[in-house]
Amino acid sequence: MPFHEGQLLAYNSTADIIAFLAGSQSGKTAFSPWWMVKEIERCGPGDYLAVTATYDMFKLKMLPAYIQVMCDILKIGKYWAVDKIIELRPNRFTRFEAERSQDHMWGRLILRSAQAPGGLESATALAVHADEAGQDEFGIGAWRAITRRLYARRGRILVTSTLYNLGWLKQQLIDPVMTTGVTLQIPARQGEIQITSGTTGERSIDLIQIDSIVNPAFPIESWEDAKATMPADDFDLFFRGRVTRLRSLVYDVFEFDLHTCDSFDPPPAWPRYVGIDPVGDRIAATWFAWDREHLKLHCYREYCAPFGQTTMGHAQAILALGAKERIFGYVGGGPSERQARVDWQAAGVPIEEPPITDVWVGIQRVYSLIKTGNLVFHRCCEGVISELGSMRRKKVDDNFTMAIVSKELFHCLDSVRYAVAAIADAAPQQKVIYQPLVIGEDI
Numbered sequence: 001m002p003f004h005e006g007q008l009l010a011y012n013s014t015a016d017i018i019a020f021l022a023g024s025q026s027g028k029t030a031f032s033p034w035w036m037v038k039e040i041e042r043c044g045p046g047d048y049l050a051v052t053a054t055y056d057m058f059k060l061k062m063l064p065a066y067i068q069v070m071c072d073i074l075k076i077g078k079y080w081a082v083d084k085i086i087e088l089r090p091n092r093f094t095r096f097e098a099e100r101s102q103d104h105m106w107g108r109l110i111l112r113s114a115q116a117p118g119g120l121e122s123a124t125a126l127a128v129h130a131d132e133a134g135q136d137e138f139g140i141g142a143w144r145a146i147t148r149r150l151y152a153r154r155g156r157i158l159v160t161s162t163l164y165n166l167g168w169l170k171q172q173l174i175d176p177v178m179t180t181g182v183t184l185q186i187p188a189r190q191g192e193i194q195i196t197s198g199t200t201g202e203r204s205i206d207l208i209q210i211d212s213i214v215n216p217a218f219p220i221e222s223w224e225d226a227k228a229t230m231p232a233d234d235f236d237l238f239f240r241g242r243v244t245r246l247r248s249l250v251y252d253v254f255e256f257d258l259h260t261c262d263s264f265d266p267p268p269a270w271p272r273y274v275g276i277d278p279v280g281d282r283i284a285a286t287w288f289a290w291d292r293e294h295l296k297l298h299c300y301r302e303y304c305a306p307f308g309q310t311t312m313g314h315a316q317a318i319l320a321l322g323a324k325e326r327i328f329g330y331v332g333g334g335p336s337e338r339q340a341r342v343d344w345q346a347a348g349v350p351i352e353e354p355p356i357t358d359v360w361v362g363i364q365r366v367y368s369l370i371k372t373g374n375l376v377f378h379r380c381c382e383g384v385i386s387e388l389g390s391m392r393r394k395k396v397d398d399n400f401t402m403a404i405v406s407k408e409l410f411h412c413l414d415s416v417r418y419a420v421a422a423i424a425d426a427a428p429q430q431k432v433i434y435q436p437l438v439i440g441e442d443i
Contacts, residue, residue, distance in 0.1 A: 003031065003034075004027065004215055005186065005187075005193055006026065006188070006193050006214045007031040009206075009208050010031065010035065010206075013208070015197065015204040015206040016154070016156055016203040016204045016205065017157045017173065017203055017206075018156070018208065019169075019173050019206070019207045020208050020210075021160075021163060021208070022209065022211075022214075022241040023211055023238060023241050024238055025212055025217075026212045026218065026241075027215045028131070028160035029131055029160060030065055032131060032160055033068075033070060034069060035129070035158050036066075036127065036158075039126065039127035039155075040076075040109075040126075043126040043155070044090075045106045045107045046125075046153075047109075047124060047125050047126065048088075048110065048125055048126055048128070049109075049112065049120070049125040050066060050109060050128070051112045051114055051130050051146060052113060052130075053137045053138040054114070054132075054137050055113045057113075057132055058084075058111065062131050063084075063111060066086060066111065070109070071086070074092065076090070076092060077109065080101040082101060083101040084110070084111045085109065085111065086108070086111065087101075088105065088107030088108060090106060090107075094106075114139065114142035115137055124149060124150075125146075125150055125153070125155055127150075127155045127157070127158075128158070130143070130157060130161075131161070132162070133161045134161035134164045134167075135164055136164065136167075136390055136405065136409055137406070140167070140383055141304065159173065161241075162237070162241060163243065165246070165390040166243065166389035167386040167387065168385075170389060175256065176198065176199070176200040177199070177200060177205045178196060178207070180199050181198020182196065182197055182198070183196040188210075190214065190216075191214040192240075193208070193209070193211075195207065195209075209241045210241060211239065212239045223239065232244070248393050248400055249391070250391040250392060250393060251370060251391060253370050259370055259373075259376060260378070260379050260385060261377075263380040265300075266291075266298055266300055268326070270289040270291055270292070271328050272287060272325055272326065272328060273287075273327065273330075273331070273419050274322065274330045275332055275415035275416055276331070276351055277411040277418070278311075278333050278340040278343075278344050279337055283314045284383070284414065284415045285303040285318050285415055286302050286384060286415045286416050287299070287302070288423065295374055296374050297420070297423065298376055298378065299375070299381055300378045300380075300381070302382075302384055302412060304412055311347050315344060315347035316348070318349060319348060329352060329422055330351045330352065331351060331352050331353070332354065332418045333353060333354070333418070334357055338353070354417075354418040354421045359404075362417035362418070362420070365417075365420050365424065366416055366417055369420065381412075384412045387409075387412050390410075391413060392405045393405070
């Protein structure tokens with residue numbers, strides 16, 4: 001089947017980063033192996049990387065697409081299931097070199113899930129495909145690991161995704177190209193295609209956004225039904241690949257331009273506090289400094305690392321980051337995490353229980369500080385900023401509940417909530433300003 005107009009634009013793009021953001025069922029994943037084959041032909045022997053958001057997506061969607069193209073159709077690949085590697089050969093007439101998965105290969109396509117970021121650190125890649133990078137599970141840590149794999153060879157990246165949130169994908173790719181780039185509307189048989197060409201940092205980027213019905217296989221009846229029945233923000237995200245203001249965002253008042261600043265070292269006289277999320281699959285900490293003159297809290301540093309190392313290892317890393325600073329207090333953990341605090345105290349970090357343990361009361365305090373302009377995030381805190389654009393409330397029967405989608409993923413924001421509660425409790429006379437607000441009151 002030939003490429004449709006949107007796929008053809010992505011295939012022919014010469015940009016360093018191609019962000020192919022489209023509605024659901026628009027042919028993103030099915031097209032991607034063909035782009036990777038083109039990169040293999042261009043770059044030659046070596047390692048290539050394909051990463052998707054979750055293991056289920058890897059198993060059910062991305063892996064079958066790559067096996068079909070490389071192993072079944074073109075016959076240039078041989079899948080090694082245990083190591084999740086497709087061995088590559090330059091053409092179907094050349095023999096595969098490896099007798100075991102550890103043997104030398106002409107080329108390898110390493111297939112991974114963003115839920116296992118350690119697996120992304122093993123190779124210097126010549127090209128990368130990041131599939132469904134807009135999912136909550138595809139965090140900024142995985143994106144950083146991917147880009148590190150490409151530094152040595154300046155490889156190209158294909159990002160394919162439907163938009164699910166306003167996190168790092170918007171902040172790191174969409175916003176910069178929209179600011180610096182030039183946008184064109186491309187004719188299509190049906191639906192709309194928009195391409196914006198610009199830069200992010202020193203790399204060129206093409207942002208290609210298409211409607212689901214650009215894919216001729218997508219039923220027009222399904223499109224019209226979704227357009228008529230879905231809220232506008234959900235429709236724009238899930239069927240058009242366009243950024244919109246989400247009604248479900250917990251921190252819907254957060255604006256990148258208003259609530260972030262260039263990173264700097266706070267003056268030594270500013271009191272400092274550290275919030276820590278001490279348990280979970282990732283350990284997170286955020287540092288705060290209080291500008292008493294302007295009554296602003298600055299979130300100026302973050303730490304987020306996999307749980308794999310010991311509590312002592314995390315504690316030593318956090319202490320080292322603030323070794324030359326006077327920390328007024330460390331706070332973190334929920335009511336049931338007393339033993340975790342004991343372990344951290346034994347490791348040299350005297351974590352105290354936060355004075356506010358109710359999640360939504362803590363969220364409301366952070367929300368209030370953001371809305372009143374009394375909380376600013378330094379732009380080096382990319383994990384926190386990404387989570388601010390990603391944390392959403394669950395929806396039941398067209399109503400938003402007080403439950404959070406994938407609550408277990410937001411370790412940085414948990415540490416922020418702990419620290420803000422402690423700062424207000426420790427020094428109320430110093431006038432950290434709060435206003436009683438209702439989350440999402442503008443909805």
